[in-house]
Amino acid sequence: MSNKNKSLSSLALQKFKKNFWGVFSLGIIICIGLISIFAYVFAPDGSKNANQMHLSIHSKWPGFEVQMLTIPSQIETKQSFFSKLFFGKENTDTEIPIQSYEVKNDVLHYVEYASDGLEGLEKQIELSRFPNSNYQEFIENRSFLFGTDKYGRDYLSRVLIGSRISFFIGFVAVFISLIVGLFMGSLAGYYGGKVDAFIMWIINITWSIPTLLLVIAITLALGKGFWQVFIAVGLTMWVEVARVVRGQIISAKEMQYVTAARALGFNDYRIITKHILPNIFGPLIVISAANFAAAILIESGLSFLGIGAQPPMASWGAMIKDHYNYIILGKPYLALIPGFCIMLLVMAFMLVGNALRDALDVKT
Template identity: 45%
Template sequence: MKRKPLGAVSAALLVVLVLTAISADVLAPYDPLATQPEIRLSAPSRAHPFGTDDIGRDVLSRIIYGSRISLWVGLLAVGIGTAAGMVIGLLCGYCEGRLDLIVQRVMDAIQAIPGLVLALAIVSVLKPSTTNAMLAIAIVIIPGNSRIVRGAVLSAKQNRYVEAAQALGCRHPRIITTHILPNVTAPILVIASIWLGNAILIEATLSFLGVGTQPPTPSWGLMLSSTGRAFMEQAPWLAIFPGLAISLAVLGFNLFGDTLRDAWDPKLRRQG
């Protein structure tokens, strides 16, 4: 921990995020959907530490419940995108040939579109919802992950023990799972951890634009869009606290990814 202070910081942020999402029912002081018009736009106080929004909902409670949406979307989107990218990368890297050529051109075409624009287009075509936002983010993740896995597979295939296994007539599935897959695990975990932060940010952006999580479900991005933007001058806490939650979550996952990369990179270990 002394040599990796950023690792400790990222671990603390992620632990707080996960515990908050899991214990939202216990931690939230109020029902996030309960309205109290008589205290609308109340400034932060002892009763409402983060203030209230334009219809009297407690901002702290909505941020606490919003962590569930962010974490749920992030984990599922990255899980689906990583799994699909790994399968595609393994097949392309191991088989090569025409299959590899065709799939890589498709991945090039997808990657040519900026991630946020692609996610926005997918959700617009389907239907604005949390589930479709998650699927859109997963599709954005697939091309980059598949390229990383493909590169790792091509490198691993040059190892003598892989060539020896092929010469001995080992079946392809066994070679992939025994000799190839272990070489892919470390880089894909690093990229996945960093993508978790990006997924949370993209979900918040989609919700901010009105095509992600829909009202009245608590979502950090939706809170910024529906109330934070409209009452920026009158009630700045409506934008400050959701924005801070997004920033801390993204920072935590990015630092965690950097820590994993530093721990698994032999060059960086020798420098440390």
């Protein structure tokens, strides 16, 4: 007779693998996670925050192509490989979209790009500005797969780099909410009495304040910025974790294994951390998945209101804010693309949460 692992974790994993949408959504989350980490590897515009502006080619349709002249800068920048990989290249070169060019007497004459059938300005530059006078290496045909935004920046690069904030705010917010929620919920559920009444009073007050209003208040108190938003979102989501932990501990502390641990003389800290919390980990996983999705939506709302990630940092919510009026101007894709990305990521986390709930349900 073969020995098969019948532990609850292995059974839950087998049930999760049978859920097609759960596995598919987990694959989407992993792909978006890898893209967000290595965004500058995949982004066509590898400059910091993909912030290369070309106002002459603003709001162009997906698939737009143009000749791009790059004029080398005389400023030398020293940047490590890992800095370029994770934070983008500090690009000091000048990029100019052009319609045509020709060389006369060691001088490069070019016509700047102009839309709507207009003729651009004709300018010139000495070939000595290019290394070894080899200007051809600095003129290329550049295509914009998602088009350009209202500042002429590559929209695909902005979308890829913007995934970082939406993705990582879930981890940071859930981590903060778990720390605070586990601590408060454990105290309330295990000790009960006045401790429980006081913590539940705090939870109910926090719960009664609208989430977005509370996040705005915390953000204004901490200041606008990248990490301030992460902390603010995390500090508003702990109440859900605390309520779940409190209810689970109230049920678990009457179990026989907790009574046995007390009889053996274990202290309260060990009983809570080593015996109770590992047995209520299932509901925490489910609520954490739901909090991931909620954190992404809250951050997008804050960025849309202008108090989230600040320009020039790319954020899906800020991209919708910058281009929502283009929906009625004939270019709705500028707002729909980041909106679809938010919807896809939130839906993936919700489906994973539903799959985990079904897998961890011992009754099914």
